[in-house]
Amino acid sequence: MTDGLPRCLTILGSTGSVGTSTLDLVSHHKDRFQIAALTANNNIELLAAQARRFKARFVVTADEARYADLKSLLSGSGIEVAAGREALLEAAKRPSDLVMAAIVGAAGLAPTLEAVRRGCIVALANKETLVCAGDIMMREVAAHGATLLPVDSEHNAIFQVLDRTQPETVERIVLTASGGPFRGFDQRGMERVTPAQAIAHPNWDMGAKISVDSATMMNKGLELIEAHHLFGMPQEQIEILVHPQSIIHSMVAYVDGSLLAQLGAPDMRIPIAYALAWPKRMQAPVSRLNLADLAQLTFEKPDPERFPALSICRDALVAGGCAPTALNAANEIAVEGFLAGRLGFLEIAKLVRQIVESFDWPTPNSVEDALLADEEARRITRDALSTALQQA
Numbered sequence: 001m002t003d004g005l006p007r008c009l010t011i012l013g014s015t016g017s018v019g020t021s022t023l024d025l026v027s028h029h030k031d032r033f034q035i036a037a038l039t040a041n042n043n044i045e046l047l048a049a050q051a052r053r054f055k056a057r058f059v060v061t062a063d064e065a066r067y068a069d070l071k072s073l074l075s076g077s078g079i080e081v082a083a084g085r086e087a088l089l090e091a092a093k094r095p096s097d098l099v100m101a102a103i104v105g106a107a108g109l110a111p112t113l114e115a116v117r118r119g120c121i122v123a124l125a126n127k128e129t130l131v132c133a134g135d136i137m138m139r140e141v142a143a144h145g146a147t148l149l150p151v152d153s154e155h156n157a158i159f160q161v162l163d164r165t166q167p168e169t170v171e172r173i174v175l176t177a178s179g180g181p182f183r184g185f186d187q188r189g190m191e192r193v194t195p196a197q198a199i200a201h202p203n204w205d206m207g208a209k210i211s212v213d214s215a216t217m218m219n220k221g222l223e224l225i226e227a228h229h230l231f232g233m234p235q236e237q238i239e240i241l242v243h244p245q246s247i248i249h250s251m252v253a254y255v256d257g258s259l260l261a262q263l264g265a266p267d268m269r270i271p272i273a274y275a276l277a278w279p280k281r282m283q284a285p286v287s288r289l290n291l292a293d294l295a296q297l298t299f300e301k302p303d304p305e306r307f308p309a310l311s312i313c314r315d316a317l318v319a320g321g322c323a324p325t326a327l328n329a330a331n332e333i334a335v336e337g338f339l340a341g342r343l344g345f346l347e348i349a350k351l352v353r354q355i356v357e358s359f360d361w362p363t364p365n366s367v368e369d370a371l372l373a374d375e376e377a378r379r380i381t382r383d384a385l386s387t388a389l390q391q392a
Contacts, residue, residue: 025269025285038050047070066083067081089114092118102125109371110367112126124150124151131324134228152226160274162252172233174240175220221312241300245297326355351385355380
């Protein structure tokens with residue numbers, strides 16, 4: 001895509017929802033992209049199929065126990081195969097024009113940093129990278145001249161309508177939220193929520209963890225922290241607004257009273273396509289909006305009583321230091337506990353708040369420091385969860 005040449009891609013997390021959507025777009029523009037590397041956790045059957053179809057040069061499974069299986073699946077293909085944490089880092093270091101950073105959770109932090117240090121374009125679909133180590137990551141982006149393109153639909157929308165040449169003219173940014181599947185539930189109804197209900201998002205097709213985060217609105221709180229780092233906006237100038245139709249993906253308010261919004265169907269291929277083609281645009285096989293058919297778009301403020309995750313995230317951002325790192329780690333463990341049937345839906349936010357308010361750890365000065373804090377917060381959360389189950 002540069003001077004008529006194909007853009008070379010690395011996809012970290014190619015078997016997840018963002019990774020598969022990225023490759024779907026690539027399949028519609030085969031002449032515009034080449035695949036340098038693909039990585040996945042342990043879905044090696046899909047990973048191998050992707051590697052063969054898109055002629056990847058280097059393929060990595062994070063699970064070292066699956067190396068032999070992946071090697072066998074790709075036998076005779078000529079594709080280089082590796083496994084483990086160091087191999088993930090190697091995939092991020094390999095030459096490519098753009099890295100799609102789509103590994104879910106804190107596991108994506110170190111590989112994303114390696115991509116940033118190459119000074120390439122990094123399409124960021126891993127919000128935990130900025131939640132866990134936002135200050136560190138943004139310093140690295142500046143130091144290495146990398147370009148960070150947000151892929152989350154909300155941040156991508158802001159990126160599209162934000163006048164970065166005149167930051168002083170921005171009054172506030174508005175992150176929209178679908179409200180999840182339980183927006184109309186009362187407290188008693190939310191107490192009985194099951195994992196199956198929580199992962200059935202009304203608008204978006206996402207993985208289980210992200211779907212639960214959407215249901216608790218923790219996802220929106222994490223996005224608030226991400227927006228703070230991406231756009232240099234203090235938390236008091238970041239508003240969250242529930243918009244059930246998920247058509248307006250976010251807005252930017254300016255000092256002259258203008259409110260600019262980006263609209264589109266709730267399809268992650270739209271922001272992914274924007275990132276893949278940036279600074280140009282490309283065709284995407286997605287539904288086009290028909291505003292007459294939509295008839296109306298509605299908005300409401302989120303209920304802080306039923307969705308306490310939002311205030312937990314704001315408090316963590318204000319506290320700074322390791323509070324956001326502990327927040328993310330505790331939430332991942334709490335969601336795991338909920339999906340395993342060990343924790344009630346409303347207990348997720350309670351456990352996260354408990355860990356964030358009690359976590360005492362030095363402010364991280366490096367990604368390694370952040371990962372150590374993340375590991376400790378996970379250990380404490382698991383212990384707290386086990387203790388609560390024993391007392392139940």
